[in-house]
Amino acid sequence: MVAQPDSDVLWARALTHAHNGSPALRGVSIGVREGEILAVSGPRGSGKTTLLRCLSGQFRPQEGEVWFNSTPVHTMAPLIRERLRRDRFGWIDPEPVLVPELTAWENAALPLMLRGAGRRAAKKAALEWLERLDIGAGARKRPHALLHSERQRVVVARALAGTPTVLFADEPTAPLHRAERAHVLRTLATAARSHGITVVLATHDADTAELADRTVTLLDGRQVNTIHLPHASEAEGRTACSLSV
Ligand SMILES: Nc1ncnc2c1ncn2[C@@H]1O[C@H](COP(=O)(O)OP(=O)(O)OP(=O)(O)O)[C@@H](O)[C@H]1O
Secondary structure, eight states, X not given: OOOOOTTEEEEEEEEEEEETTEEEEEEEEEEEXXXXXXXXXXXXXXXXXXXXXXXXXXXXXXXXXXXXXXXXXXXXXXXXXXXXXXXXXXXXXXXXXXXXXXXHHHHHHHHHHHTTOOHHHHXXXXXXXXXXTTOGGGTTSOGGGSOHHHHHHHHHHHHHHTOOSEEEEESTTTTSXXXXXXXXXXXXXXXXXXXXXEEEEEESOHHHHHTSSEEEEEETTEEEEEEEOOOTTSOTTOOEEEEOX
Protein backbone atom coordinates (compact mmCIF):
# COMPACT_ATOMS: atom_id res chain seq x y z
CA MET A 1 0.00 0.00 0.00
CA VAL A 2 1.40 3.45 -0.98
CA ALA A 3 1.15 6.24 1.62
CA GLN A 4 -1.04 9.27 0.93
CA PRO A 5 1.07 12.42 0.32
CA ASP A 6 0.75 14.90 3.25
CA SER A 7 -0.28 17.75 0.94
CA ASP A 8 -3.29 15.84 -0.40
CA VAL A 9 -6.59 16.07 1.43
CA LEU A 10 -8.00 13.45 -0.91
CA TRP A 11 -6.06 10.78 -2.71
CA ALA A 12 -7.04 7.86 -4.88
CA ARG A 13 -5.02 5.11 -6.52
CA ALA A 14 -5.87 2.85 -9.44
CA LEU A 15 -9.65 3.29 -9.19
CA THR A 16 -11.58 0.82 -11.29
CA HIS A 17 -15.36 0.69 -11.37
CA ALA A 18 -17.97 -0.76 -13.71
CA HIS A 19 -21.76 -0.36 -13.90
CA ASN A 20 -23.43 -3.71 -14.58
CA GLY A 21 -20.21 -5.00 -16.12
CA SER A 22 -19.75 -1.89 -18.28
CA PRO A 23 -16.42 -0.19 -17.33
CA ALA A 24 -16.70 3.44 -16.20
CA LEU A 25 -13.27 3.93 -14.54
CA ARG A 26 -10.17 2.03 -15.59
CA GLY A 27 -7.33 2.61 -13.12
CA VAL A 28 -7.59 6.34 -12.33
CA SER A 29 -5.12 7.77 -9.78
CA ILE A 30 -5.60 11.28 -8.47
CA GLY A 31 -4.49 13.54 -5.63
CA VAL A 32 -6.36 16.66 -4.52
CA ARG A 33 -4.46 19.23 -2.48
CA GLU A 34 -6.02 21.05 0.46
CA GLY A 35 -7.86 24.19 -0.68
CA GLU A 36 -7.43 23.34 -4.34
CA ILE A 37 -10.16 23.67 -6.98
CA LEU A 38 -9.73 20.66 -9.24
CA ALA A 39 -11.75 20.35 -12.44
CA VAL A 40 -12.47 16.88 -13.79
CA SER A 41 -13.25 17.33 -17.46
CA GLY A 42 -14.05 14.97 -20.30
CA PRO A 43 -16.80 14.19 -22.78
CA ARG A 44 -20.14 12.66 -21.81
CA GLY A 45 -19.76 9.15 -20.46
CA SER A 46 -16.01 9.52 -19.77
CA GLY A 47 -16.43 8.62 -16.09
CA LYS A 48 -16.52 12.02 -14.33
CA THR A 49 -19.59 11.31 -12.18
CA THR A 50 -18.39 7.81 -11.34
CA LEU A 51 -15.02 9.26 -10.22
CA LEU A 52 -16.68 11.88 -8.00
CA ARG A 53 -18.98 9.25 -6.49
CA CYS A 54 -16.01 6.97 -5.73
CA LEU A 55 -13.99 9.84 -4.22
CA SER A 56 -16.92 10.99 -2.07
CA GLY A 57 -17.66 7.52 -0.72
CA GLN A 58 -21.01 7.14 -2.50
CA PHE A 59 -19.64 4.26 -4.55
CA ARG A 60 -17.21 1.74 -3.23
CA PRO A 61 -14.71 1.26 -6.10
CA GLN A 62 -14.42 -2.32 -7.29
CA GLU A 63 -10.64 -1.93 -7.26
CA GLY A 64 -8.29 0.72 -5.93
CA GLU A 65 -8.06 2.96 -2.88
CA VAL A 66 -9.54 6.27 -1.73
CA TRP A 67 -8.00 8.14 1.20
CA PHE A 68 -9.32 11.23 2.95
CA ASN A 69 -6.90 12.95 5.36
CA SER A 70 -4.94 9.70 5.71
CA THR A 71 -8.08 7.67 6.47
CA PRO A 72 -9.05 4.88 4.04
CA VAL A 73 -12.53 5.53 2.66
CA HIS A 74 -12.68 2.41 0.45
CA THR A 75 -12.62 0.07 3.46
CA MET A 76 -14.90 2.13 5.73
CA ALA A 77 -18.06 0.56 7.12
CA PRO A 78 -21.18 2.04 5.45
CA LEU A 79 -22.33 3.94 8.56
CA ILE A 80 -18.92 5.54 9.12
CA ARG A 81 -18.82 6.48 5.44
CA GLU A 82 -22.28 8.07 5.75
CA ARG A 83 -21.09 10.11 8.73
CA LEU A 84 -17.97 11.21 6.85
CA ARG A 85 -20.10 12.35 3.93
CA ARG A 86 -22.53 14.19 6.21
CA ASP A 87 -19.88 15.92 8.31
CA ARG A 88 -17.02 16.62 5.89
CA PHE A 89 -18.26 16.46 2.32
CA GLY A 90 -20.70 18.54 0.28
CA TRP A 91 -22.34 17.45 -2.96
CA ILE A 92 -23.98 19.37 -5.80
CA ASP A 93 -25.89 17.42 -8.47
CA PRO A 94 -26.50 18.72 -12.00
CA GLU A 95 -30.24 18.76 -11.27
CA PRO A 96 -31.58 20.61 -8.24
CA VAL A 97 -32.92 18.07 -5.75
CA LEU A 98 -34.62 19.77 -2.78
CA VAL A 99 -37.06 18.67 -0.10
CA PRO A 100 -40.40 19.92 -1.53
CA GLU A 101 -42.07 20.43 1.88
CA LEU A 102 -39.31 22.75 3.15
CA THR A 103 -38.71 26.40 2.25
CA ALA A 104 -35.53 27.46 0.46
CA TRP A 105 -33.81 28.53 3.68
CA GLU A 106 -34.85 25.33 5.49
CA ASN A 107 -33.40 23.30 2.61
CA ALA A 108 -30.16 25.30 2.71
CA ALA A 109 -29.96 24.92 6.51
CA LEU A 110 -30.63 21.18 6.46
CA PRO A 111 -27.01 19.87 6.43
CA LEU A 112 -26.13 22.12 9.36
CA MET A 113 -29.17 20.99 11.37
CA LEU A 114 -28.42 17.34 10.57
CA ARG A 115 -24.98 17.91 12.07
CA GLY A 116 -26.59 19.23 15.25
CA ALA A 117 -26.46 23.02 14.72
CA GLY A 118 -29.24 25.00 16.40
CA ARG A 119 -32.12 26.17 14.19
CA ARG A 120 -31.28 29.86 14.68
CA ALA A 121 -27.59 29.51 13.76
CA ALA A 122 -28.41 27.26 10.81
CA LYS A 123 -31.03 29.74 9.57
CA LYS A 124 -28.57 32.65 9.82
CA ALA A 125 -25.91 30.78 7.82
CA ALA A 126 -28.46 29.62 5.22
CA LEU A 127 -29.86 33.14 4.73
CA GLU A 128 -26.37 34.60 4.33
CA TRP A 129 -25.54 32.11 1.59
CA LEU A 130 -28.88 32.58 -0.16
CA GLU A 131 -28.22 36.36 -0.20
CA ARG A 132 -24.75 35.85 -1.63
CA LEU A 133 -26.22 33.72 -4.38
CA ASP A 134 -28.91 36.35 -5.13
CA ILE A 135 -31.78 34.18 -4.01
CA GLY A 136 -32.42 35.86 -0.64
CA ALA A 137 -35.82 37.08 -1.86
CA GLY A 138 -36.91 33.48 -2.35
CA ALA A 139 -35.75 32.26 1.05
CA ARG A 140 -39.30 31.66 2.34
CA LYS A 141 -40.60 30.05 -0.81
CA ARG A 142 -40.97 26.32 -1.32
CA PRO A 143 -39.09 24.74 -4.26
CA HIS A 144 -42.19 24.51 -6.50
CA ALA A 145 -42.52 28.33 -6.35
CA LEU A 146 -38.93 28.86 -7.54
CA LEU A 147 -37.53 28.75 -11.06
CA HIS A 148 -35.35 25.78 -11.97
CA SER A 149 -32.25 28.02 -11.95
CA GLU A 150 -33.25 29.46 -8.55
CA ARG A 151 -33.57 25.96 -7.14
CA GLN A 152 -30.02 25.22 -8.28
CA ARG A 153 -28.80 28.34 -6.46
CA VAL A 154 -30.47 26.98 -3.30
CA VAL A 155 -28.64 23.68 -3.84
CA VAL A 156 -25.32 25.57 -4.11
CA ALA A 157 -26.15 27.58 -0.96
CA ARG A 158 -26.98 24.33 0.87
CA ALA A 159 -23.63 22.82 -0.14
CA LEU A 160 -21.66 25.90 0.97
CA ALA A 161 -23.60 26.63 4.19
CA GLY A 162 -22.21 23.48 5.74
CA THR A 163 -18.60 24.63 4.95
CA PRO A 164 -17.54 21.12 3.95
CA THR A 165 -13.88 20.14 3.87
CA VAL A 166 -14.38 18.90 0.30
CA LEU A 167 -17.18 19.99 -2.00
CA PHE A 168 -17.96 17.69 -4.92
CA ALA A 169 -19.79 19.52 -7.68
CA ASP A 170 -21.08 17.46 -10.60
CA GLU A 171 -21.83 19.88 -13.46
CA PRO A 172 -23.13 22.36 -10.83
CA THR A 173 -24.20 25.04 -13.28
CA ALA A 174 -25.71 22.80 -15.95
CA PRO A 175 -29.30 24.12 -15.45
CA LEU A 176 -28.25 27.80 -15.49
CA HIS A 177 -28.06 30.32 -18.32
CA ARG A 178 -24.60 31.52 -19.37
CA ALA A 179 -24.64 34.82 -17.41
CA GLU A 180 -26.01 33.15 -14.28
CA ARG A 181 -23.50 30.35 -14.64
CA ALA A 182 -20.58 32.78 -14.41
CA HIS A 183 -22.01 34.47 -11.29
CA VAL A 184 -22.75 31.22 -9.45
CA LEU A 185 -19.36 29.78 -10.36
CA ARG A 186 -17.53 32.90 -9.22
CA THR A 187 -19.46 32.85 -5.92
CA LEU A 188 -18.65 29.17 -5.48
CA ALA A 189 -14.95 29.64 -6.25
CA THR A 190 -14.60 32.78 -4.08
CA ALA A 191 -16.40 31.09 -1.18
CA ALA A 192 -14.29 27.98 -1.53
CA ARG A 193 -11.05 29.94 -1.54
CA SER A 194 -12.02 32.21 1.36
CA HIS A 195 -13.22 29.28 3.50
CA GLY A 196 -10.41 26.89 2.50
CA ILE A 197 -12.92 24.47 0.96
CA THR A 198 -11.38 21.98 -1.46
CA VAL A 199 -13.51 21.60 -4.60
CA VAL A 200 -13.68 18.71 -7.07
CA LEU A 201 -15.71 19.92 -10.02
CA ALA A 202 -16.92 17.70 -12.88
CA THR A 203 -17.49 19.62 -16.07
CA HIS A 204 -17.36 19.44 -19.84
CA ASP A 205 -17.55 23.22 -20.07
CA ALA A 206 -14.24 25.04 -20.73
CA ASP A 207 -15.50 28.20 -18.91
CA THR A 208 -16.11 26.17 -15.76
CA ALA A 209 -12.72 24.48 -15.95
CA GLU A 210 -11.03 27.91 -16.26
CA LEU A 211 -11.92 28.66 -12.64
CA ALA A 212 -9.93 25.68 -11.44
CA ASP A 213 -6.31 25.52 -10.30
CA ARG A 214 -5.83 22.32 -12.23
CA THR A 215 -7.73 20.15 -14.67
CA VAL A 216 -7.69 16.38 -14.91
CA THR A 217 -9.17 15.02 -18.12
CA LEU A 218 -10.88 11.65 -18.46
CA LEU A 219 -11.51 9.75 -21.66
CA ASP A 220 -13.23 6.37 -21.62
CA GLY A 221 -12.60 6.02 -17.89
CA ARG A 222 -8.89 6.79 -18.13
CA GLN A 223 -6.97 9.89 -17.10
CA VAL A 224 -5.35 11.44 -20.17
CA ASN A 225 -3.60 14.60 -18.97
CA THR A 226 -3.26 17.20 -16.22
CA ILE A 227 -3.10 20.93 -16.89
CA HIS A 228 -1.95 23.36 -14.19
CA LEU A 229 -3.33 26.87 -14.62
CA PRO A 230 -1.79 29.71 -12.59
CA HIS A 231 -3.87 31.82 -10.16
CA ALA A 232 -4.45 35.39 -11.38
CA SER A 233 -1.99 36.48 -8.68
CA GLU A 234 0.76 34.23 -9.98
CA ALA A 235 3.29 35.15 -12.64
CA GLU A 236 1.56 35.85 -15.95
CA GLY A 237 1.59 33.20 -18.57
CA ARG A 238 3.11 30.47 -16.40
CA THR A 239 1.42 27.16 -17.26
CA ALA A 240 2.45 23.57 -16.97
CA CYS A 241 1.17 20.46 -18.62
CA SER A 242 1.99 16.87 -17.76
CA LEU A 243 0.95 13.64 -19.38
CA SER A 244 -0.13 10.66 -17.32
CA VAL A 245 -1.80 8.27 -19.74
N1 LIG B 1 -26.09 3.57 -13.30
C1 LIG B 1 -25.46 3.19 -14.42
N2 LIG B 1 -25.76 2.03 -15.03
C2 LIG B 1 -25.12 1.64 -16.15
N3 LIG B 1 -24.13 2.35 -16.74
C3 LIG B 1 -23.81 3.53 -16.18
C4 LIG B 1 -24.44 4.01 -14.98
N4 LIG B 1 -23.87 5.20 -14.65
C5 LIG B 1 -22.93 5.45 -15.58
N5 LIG B 1 -22.90 4.45 -16.50
C6 LIG B 1 -21.98 4.37 -17.66
O1 LIG B 1 -20.65 4.51 -17.17
C7 LIG B 1 -19.89 5.35 -18.04
C8 LIG B 1 -19.39 6.57 -17.28
O2 LIG B 1 -20.51 7.34 -16.87
P1 LIG B 1 -20.38 8.66 -15.99
O3 LIG B 1 -21.77 9.14 -15.69
O4 LIG B 1 -19.47 8.40 -14.86
O5 LIG B 1 -19.68 9.64 -17.04
P2 LIG B 1 -19.71 11.23 -17.11
O6 LIG B 1 -18.42 11.64 -17.70
O7 LIG B 1 -20.07 11.81 -15.79
O8 LIG B 1 -20.88 11.50 -18.13
P3 LIG B 1 -21.90 12.76 -18.19
O9 LIG B 1 -21.09 13.95 -18.58
O10 LIG B 1 -22.88 12.33 -19.24
O11 LIG B 1 -22.53 12.87 -16.84
C9 LIG B 1 -20.81 5.71 -19.20
O12 LIG B 1 -20.57 4.80 -20.23
C10 LIG B 1 -22.20 5.51 -18.63
O13 LIG B 1 -23.11 5.17 -19.64
